[in-house]
Amino acid sequence: MPTTEIAYKTYFDEFEVKSLVLEPTINYSLFKTEIKDKQAKQLKVFSKLETGLPMFSGTSFGSQVHFQNAYQTPVQRWFPYREGYSTMLVNAFIKELKITGNVFDPFSGSGTTLLASRINNLSSFGIDANPISVLVATVKNEQYNKSDIENILLEIERIKSFAKSNEKYQTLFDLADKVFNQEVLQSMLQFKEHIKEIENEKTRNLFFVGWLSIIEDVSNIKKEGNGIKYKNRKRTPTGYTNINKDVWEKQTFPDNKFDFVKTKLLKHLEKIIFDIESNYGNCEKKPTIFKGSCLNFDKFFLDEIQFTFFSPPYCNCFDYFEIHKVELWLGDFVTNKEEFRLLRNTGFRSNTNSLNNKPIIYKNENLENLILLFNSEKLWNSKIPNVVRGYFDDTYTLLNKLYRQTTQGGYVGIVVGNSAYSGVIIPTDILIAEIAKKIGFKVKSIFVTRHLTTSSQQKQELEFLKNYLRESIVLLKK
Numbered sequence: 001m002p003t004t005e006i007a008y009k010t011y012f013d014e015f016e017v018k019s020l021v022l023e024p025t026i027n028y029s030l031f032k033t034e035i036k037d038k039q040a041k042q043l044k045v046f047s048k049l050e051t052g053l054p055m056f057s058g059t060s061f062g063s064q065v066h067f068q069n070a071y072q073t074p075v076q077r078w079f080p081y082r083e084g085y086s087t088m089l090v091n092a093f094i095k096e097l098k099i100t101g102n103v104f105d106p107f108s109g110s111g112t113t114l115l116a117s118r119i120n121n122l123s124s125f126g127i128d129a130n131p132i133s134v135l136v137a138t139v140k141n142e143q144y145n146k147s148d149i150e151n152i153l154l155e156i157e158r159i160k161s162f163a164k165s166n167e168k169y170q171t172l173f174d175l176a177d178k179v180f181n182q183e184v185l186q187s188m189l190q191f192k193e194h195i196k197e198i199e200n201e202k203t204r205n206l207f208f209v210g211w212l213s214i215i216e217d218v219s220n221i222k223k224e225g226n227g228i229k230y231k232n233r234k235r236t237p238t239g240y241t242n243i244n245k246d247v248w249e250k251q252t253f254p255d256n257k258f259d260f261v262k263t264k265l266l267k268h269l270e271k272i273i274f275d276i277e278s279n280y281g282n283c284e285k286k287p288t289i290f291k292g293s294c295l296n297f298d299k300f301f302l303d304e305i306q307f308t309f310f311s312p313p314y315c316n317c318f319d320y321f322e323i324h325k326v327e328l329w330l331g332d333f334v335t336n337k338e339e340f341r342l343l344r345n346t347g348f349r350s351n352t353n354s355l356n357n358k359p360i361i362y363k364n365e366n367l368e369n370l371i372l373l374f375n376s377e378k379l380w381n382s383k384i385p386n387v388v389r390g391y392f393d394d395t396y397t398l399l400n401k402l403y404r405q406t407t408q409g410g411y412v413g414i415v416v417g418n419s420a421y422s423g424v425i426i427p428t429d430i431l432i433a434e435i436a437k438k439i440g441f442k443v444k445s446i447f448v449t450r451h452l453t454t455s456s457q458q459k460q461e462l463e464f465l466k467n468y469l470r471e472s473i474v475l476l477k478k
């Protein structure tokens with residue numbers, strides 16, 4: 001497998017980018033006798049896909065492609081968007097590629113690409129299917145002037161003045177009684193009502209984001225892996241045990257639940273106002289953010305794009321609507337099951353809930369050869385082969401549209417992780433590169449930023465191929 005000498009040595013101020021040193025080429029025929037045929041067949045597909053690609057080691061980006069560090073930084077800390085990356089990462093690419101034109105993020109999530117563009121005084125566009133993401137990104141990229149700050153401070157004082165109400169608040173969220181302690185729930189609903197009364201829209205949205213961002217913290221659930229887990233369910237060496245809900249709540253929450261919720265909310269709002277008062281990222285540019293599917297972005301704006309930087313949902317069945325289910329329901333973004341189902345259908349086809357009987361037009365021989373290796377008995381859902389096909393069909397549609405709207409010489413950067421099903425790796429990074437080439441893009445580089453783990457059942461089966469379980473940044477040029 002070839003490596004390409006790099007032109008990046010002198011760029012990327014904050015990062016060190018090295019040419020990727022690949023393992024000596026493995027003799028596939030020898031390999032075949034030692035490991036299962038299935039792995040050898042996968043390796044053959046991967047080698048074919050990787051031939052000629054400019055692979056780089058981008059381990060210095062490794063700490064920036066996830067949210068752990070980003071969540072400690074100003075503005076990014078306003079909402080815990082676990083799937084986000086850091087502004088530092090986007091910043092490095094903007095500088096490195098000397099971007100001066102429009103920037104676009106088709107999966108704008110919590111608004112990181114837009115925030116970094118703004119800091120660089122660039123115009124940008126974002127779109128996301130999840131209304132929570134749209135709200136969070138909008139609030140984070142808003143301009144707050146002196147009178148806004150005064151208004152926010154006044155409203156903080158108003159929140160401080162509230163005492164526990166005797167009213168019984170209602171919610172349409174049918175799991176609310178399981179997900180929350182009753183008194184915590186009532187306090188959260190009471191504060192929601194107070195926030196709804198705020199007249200100034202900018203301030204109201206800001207407070208609402210503050211309120212949304214403490215939901216997980218004050219609830220009985222946590223976001224973990226691909227879904228939501230109850231905090232009273234504990235892993236022990238012999239398996240999981242459930243601590244009785246009442247007992248767990250008694251051990252976890254203080255007696256005064258109203259004060260507990262109020263303190264959490266105020267602490268969070270104080271962090272937010274601190275960042276605003278510190279003038280972080282304040283500039284004249286304000287991004288335009290749409291709510292909708294990125295597959296229709298050309299229906300929202302027709303401006304030319306110089307740089308698109310994004311992280312799509314990965315092809316790993318992670319469901320962005322499921323993970324934000326509690327916030328979507330409690331925040332009244334959805335009010336019935338049908339609305340929730342329809343919202344899910346607007347998602348990229350990366351999970352079993354977003355599959356909406358849409359025809360699959362894009363066919364890829366390499367992908368089909370991998371899907372053939374799936375062991376249907378080990379797949380936890382029979383829709384998975386079509387989820388994978390749908391994923392690359394959507395990717396093809398998006399990249400095609402991006403190609404059309406990108407300026408000549410413009411760039412597309414994609415942060416993406418590979419995934420695995422029943423012992424078969426879906427090498428999304430190099431499959432995207434193949435699709436992009438077919439459309440007309442040049443593949444400038446693929447930076448391998450870090451390696452990923454998989455379920456313990458698949459670990460052993462994938463021992464020889466584990467280097468392909470990775471998170472990369474694919475950089476394309478028109």
Ligand SMILES: C[S@@+](CC[C@H](N)C(=O)[O-])C[C@H]1O[C@@H](n2cnc3c(N)ncnc32)[C@H](O)[C@@H]1O
Pocket residue numbers: 081083084085086106107108109110111112113127128129130133292293294295310311312313320346347348
């Ligand atoms: C990996 S996250 C992006 C995170 C973002 N880069 C950040 O730093 O916050 C992927 C996003 O894709 C969004 N999404 C899923 N399907 C979509 C679609 N069809 N169109 C637009 N956005 C979609 C999800 O709601 C989620 O916010």
